[in-house]
Amino acid sequence: MPRRTPRNVLFDKLRTPRKRTGFLKAASVCVLIAGLLSPLTRAAAAESATASNDYCGGQCSDILPPGENGNATLAQILLNQAFGTQPSHAEDQLGPYANLATGYSGLTDAKINTFFNDASFGVPSDQVASTEKPAGRTDVTIVRDKKAGVPHITGTTRYGTEFGAGYAAAEDRLWLMDVFRHVGRGQLTTFAGGAAANQGLEQEFYRNAPYTEADLQAQIDNAVAGNGARGQQALADANAYLDGINSYIDASGSGRYFPGEYVLTGHKDAITNAGTIDHFKVTDLVALASVIGSLFGSGGGGEVNNALSLIAAQSKYGVEQGTKVWESFRERNDAEAALTVHDGESFPYASKPDAPKGEALPDAGSVTQEPLVYDRTGSAATASAKTTSTAAAKTTLSSARRGMSNALVVSGKYTAGGHPIAVFGPQTGYFAPQLLMLQEIQGPGISARGASFAGLSMYVELGRGQDYSWSATTSGQDIIDTYAVELCQDDYHYLYRGTCTAMDKVEQKNAWKPTTADGTAAGSYTMRVWRTKYGPVEYRASVGGKKVAYTTLRSSYLHEADSIIGFQMLNDPGYVKGPKDFQSAAQHINYTFNWFYADSQHTAYYNSGDNPVRAQGVDAEFPLWAQPAYEWQNWDPATNTADYTPASAHPNSVDQDYYISWNNKQAKDYTTASWGDGSVHRGNLLEDRVKKLVAAGGVTRTKLVQAMADAALADLRAEDVLPKLLKVINSSPVTDSTAADAVSKLQAWITAGAKRTETSAGSKTYANADAIRILDAWWPQLVKAEFEPGLGSDLYTAFTGNLPVDEAPSAGHGPTGSHAGSSFQYGWWSYVDKDIRAVLGESVQGGLAQQYCGGGSLSACRDILISTLKQAAGLTAAQVYPGDDLCSAGDQWCADSINQRTLGGIKHGKISWQNRPTFQQVVEYTSHR
Template identity: 85%
Template sequence: MPRRTSRATLDRLRTPGRFPGFLKSASVCVLIAGLLSPLTQTAASAAGTAAPNDHCGGQCSDILPPGENGNATLAQILLNQAFGTQPGHAEDQLGPYANLAKGYPSLTNATVNTFFNDASFGVPSDQVASTEKPAGRGDVTIVRDKKTGVPHITGTTRYGTEFGAGYAAAQDRLWLMDVFRHVGRGQLTGFAGGAPSNQGLEQQFWRNAPYTEADLQAQIDNAVANNGARGQQALADVRAYLDGINAYIDASDSGRYFPGEYVLTGHKDSITNAGTIDHFKVTDLVALASVVGALFGSGGGGEVNNALSLLAAQEKYGVAEGTKVWESFRERNDPEAVLTVHDGQGFPYATRPDTPQGEALPDAGSVAEEPLVYDRTGSAATATASTASRTAAATALGSARRGMSNALVVSGKYTASGHPVAVFGPQTGYFAPQLLMLQEIQGPGLSARGASFAGLSMYVELGRGQDYAWSATTSGQDIIDTYAVELCQDNYHYLYRGTCTAMDKVEQKNAWKPTTADGTAAGSYTMRVWRTRYGPVEYRATVGGKKVAYTTLRSSYLHEADSIIGFQMLNDPDHVKGPDSFQSAVQHINYTFNWFYADATHTAYYNSGDNPVRAGGVDAEFPVWAQPAYEWRGWDPATNTATYTPASAHPHSTDQDYYISWNNKQAKDYTTAPWGDGSVHRGNLLEDRVKKLVAAGGVTRAALVKAMGEAALADLRAEDALPDLLKVITSSPVTDTTAAAAVGTLQTWLTAGGLRTETSAGSKTYANADAIRLLDAWWPLLVKAEFQPGLGSDLYTAITNNLPVDETPSAGHGPTGSHAGSSFQYGWWSYVDKDIRAVLGQSVQGPLARTYCGGGSLGACRDVLISSLKEAAGKTAAQVYPGDDQCSAGDQWCADAIVQRTLGGIKHYRISWQNRPTYQQVVEFTSHR
């Protein structure tokens, strides 16, 4: 019988500050021998799995760091903490992923799979690591390959196939799935402990989706009822999937090889095996989906912040001129913005009305955020590290969480083979274990391989089918509006269509225990949200002296489960047979995504999301009165359904010469929610490289990977803004020695390509390190020196609350924290570019309303830039890179490095920065059905 961990050892591990992930990390100095889990899989069979209708011809590849296995027993966690050892397949995709940063320049088609995995269907017989009949079922087999441990699920019945998918998901991500079903319910701290990171995570999501259990169930019921046979099939698939998850829970519990985090958080006893792991239920999956939707698929919002910056502009310049200045910074429809659909098609949406109607702008100084957190006495909690109210700036940064993922797709007309080539994938952050998981699923009506969010893997969500592949990027178009509901009677009643109506109070209470044996409660708090027919209350204010609550209504609110139909279609080889059927599938996805498609002959693109049809004259940028005249057309408050723009009005395209997307503007006249879709956007890093490849022709898989790989190391500011900044500075001889040295350092880096790359693989030192440090220090200084004198401090601050000045690799990125890879999505580079070009006398389409640098004088602007550059040159590395929980102050490489943020007990090593998708595919189909 295995030896048990001593009670004293477990108590030490449970102490706050010692357990990794939620309760912070520390090394474990005790090796618990003999606790390694029994294997749940049988020995490998001699036969591999068949490859049904695989038309990729060995030309499909993918990668998902750190590894497929995201579960670890208690013994494996202790070994990892003490000695850094890894469970099998927990880290084996991290090295190849990291190595592309130095390996891409010499890449060939033959060496693509040095950095990616073969994503062909099936497993060759000599590559089978294990074969399993989950729960002894005869209608499904799970085969895992030797290289990655990815589950290849083959079923002879639909139920068995989905049962196997659930079983495999629990094998690979049970703890993570449990974490996120609690996040979605606002119950993480009660489940995993009261660490500030836990509180912050659940607060961020629950405010946006404060659902009751009845709400969660209603979403399932509605999705099924509204989708006929497909809806019924989806429910059957979900139930089979849940049966598989729960079968694994029971097996791992009785066999005592469940994830060790359950012991370390007090849910299971390692000695007696007392305690339970709760079975999953249908509503858990809706809670999980609400987290994914909030992270990646819900563009819009921010109307109150927009109003505050508009009022600041009008206060400084007057109403007419202030509005003009504000609009120029907003760049709603910038003519210089890089576009995904670049063939001239226009798709007007959320455009600025000539005469706005129903606006409800707040009175100056009246806006206050609605408290979310209350202490055990019922009083609103004061701001702390874990319960801090969101400032306007924090809200703006929170919106940045939706800016992720990229895609490069080239038509076969311009490739060497004559078949389309695609390199694409989502950027979901870097976690241990990863939010996504890989699988292949083959069964009646199901044939796909790729990535899915853990706990939602009844279907492949991003991947490939028999003769086609698909992927998505976050699109961010506006499906969220803010309404000003007039209060009546008291602060918790409002006028709804003329009737004074009580708000609904929804609360979630959390109490947590310390990790000591006595189990005394260490703390508790309550989250409280007031809901109206127009959505949850987010702010209070006055408008024209009237007391109002500002509410937030999104079209996917109460509809988190609706997208399941689209994913079901994507996995169905009888549905997707070409671009048209692909587009019809993703039309059923109500979240805001850009979808890309490639097969052996065609490419396609479609922008999904339930885009509400707004009332005439309503400006989607600002709050409007909660009155029938300004509601969404056809809006039913009981179901939160409305009239939505038709598929033809969504940006879409087939067989364009190429597509790029890095969360940039989709098409002409299509107004997206994020600020910053201007002349300089990180989408330009892909656009410039792919456009050159297409012009030359003969594009290969390796060439397209190279384009992505180089863009992933590019400093956007260096590539697209620095050259003109240096033109201004060198417009006259630079006589100051400090400035001259700085200019020389920056110019040398530009000549070398302006990339943030190591001197050699694994050196943990940047080439051109001084230039990179200099630009990192200079950018925020130059932006402030360039714009604040002209805008004034109040307006400058207000606009930075809408759009942060910078997003370097070392910056924080919403819920993914720092060290998250994704960079250069949000910043003032477009403003700097337009302003500096105006100073230089260059042509600028869609210019800023005024010229700011030096008041428009070249000489004065030059002085501003030189002065701020000299200040930057005086900054030490420790000042530029101040250090954090991962890095010492001054460690430049570490400040940028990607960290797999722990969501459980296993930790992984840091890797050098790359600005690329987390999960990525490289595909080129050679034939079609």
């Protein structure tokens, strides 16, 4: 059994109950297992669930590992930790999901549901596992299927339908929902203990959304008031949903089948059943939404780091040339970037102004981050800064925080059946239990099946309707600006439109009791955020000698609840009848997402988010002075509302030949906040494959799944950059034997397809293992040797702060962390590609401002590449893959492997690496209403 450390489990204390419960003795455990082994048993039924009209013709499928059941009793947790046994449906989707990596080459349409679930509406009578009437209600039925245990909720009233959705959500994710309503309030450690990961997680989100209860309630009030009848319906749906959750809480408490984590964290007593699980309330939904919005739907916010790297570039090269160098690395509108809307249509947004106005760049060396944590006591006082910073949170949710979802959509003109085909889904990270849950909801005004975030599942958020499917990827366009507020009187007053104004202090005090599992003693601290009209304070600095605070203002701040209307529309068969209706619904979602649609006749795309209309002449890349001339147009600080760009200005399209998205650039002239949208991007792995399929025609579901799966195993560096590196090396005969051997292995890997695949299913050994090891070791060395001499160490370091050099699957040092699955979104692939092509004398559009490898000399560049290649080839597997709490040093497959990161008491096994969405749909509709 691997060692358990904070990076391996969110709640370290879940391994062992608190001493005061006194039930770790063998006899007591036996009693508990006998009494708590099973949750409420649902009565089996031989009846079939009633399905609404389904126009997919049996050609809709989906998958969501590890499994639908995310709740476990105390006995089930103890058995899992002692013997590895799994509760029913806790990981039954993990195996099929994992097996596609070795099974996709032999895939046929008939075999698709070997690796996916049948996502047809309803449940055939011979597949009904259970039927229940929650709380004895006669207006709603929850049927669960045998294969995956998915709840199929059918209501005869709107209230009953939503009540059932809440009840089913609590059955499957109550503990996780409770965790995240506390994360959203910055109260996780008080609720679940002071483990380092808990501290880091609550700190990360509290800094971005330091909301009071009044703020949470105001979001509900504003969303309802501003949306007429739909707003009123959303509130009624939310209240019915909450009633369902709370009904399950009451039933599970009296029946003693509540999640066992409540015992392990001291909220319930396993012997006496004393203690309570707090009912959910409507503001909890906003707290949950604020976490999800922060993770997936808020692009931008890097203006201070941008300013620091620009200053470093100007210091190195002078203002004029330094600015050119900075812009060439920023690649804000690169001509070679892969685009989702690739028909040439332009959607200008956040473009570089000719003469920027209002910039408030910091004085060199003056920037400090605003402290968040104060008044530490006990274990909080002795904890290192590293373990209680946001770095700790990266070990648990970073794979969700980064973008990672993908989409492949092909028009019916190019398919064998004449109907559009889509393979798409979000990458929400790999967790146990999963952040998302599957469900089908059928009731008055609602008809959908798919995935929703736990605790927000009153509507399906990604999935299918009666004759259409939709999905999303994180888009990352810039809806966040940084303002420099000039300080006055002291550090906690600032000039607001000429008046010295006090900042608002928002605090959250947390305290936790000692645990026996990880040695965490009792402790406490206070999180404190200073808020201004321009948002929370994030940094302090000076600008031209004036003391300032840098604040972060995002358009979705205080508006996380607004998107509920868009999701309501997507679930409404009376609203969405075609691509234009879909786009209209997506317009009501203020998070930054790319939305994709397919029905039997059409495909469509829309980029959502409240894109603020900025003052003319400002550059969204850098901090601005907090003055009226540089504010968003018609911005109202009391409500944080402003003018937003119209729907027509957002990248959008209907019936393009195909769409691909892997968090790449959306369209020509549309600037995202992401660095690295250049000539080599993860999106190219999809673009190259789908473009080839479309050119050949006759695309099938099988072929599109294979394209996705093939890209999911590709090493982007090896496929798109390595051939050019070897071209430089082979420009002269390679006489060094070590280098020649390495070149031979790398070339053989390219010839074999440049993928990270097992020698055979379950072998846990890679084909071309030496070549993979060499490239993993070589990439960071060659990037440093190629660029640092020309940039200088200060600028090189600053640029790596904007964009890490590497995100290989095993790169625990990268932005995603180890065992997270998603890879190759962040790296210097484009920079190396453009620089090497320039050295080779090849055509480069939007090249770097100067040549770096060997100063532009082919022979000098070749010497650098050979020298670093020899060093990399000499490193052992144990040096390249040093091991961690899950893997032994040198275990290459394990270093890449995906771990379902525990957010509760149940653990699951590792699976082989594949770069793939977590929830995924495969759809081809055969008819339309």
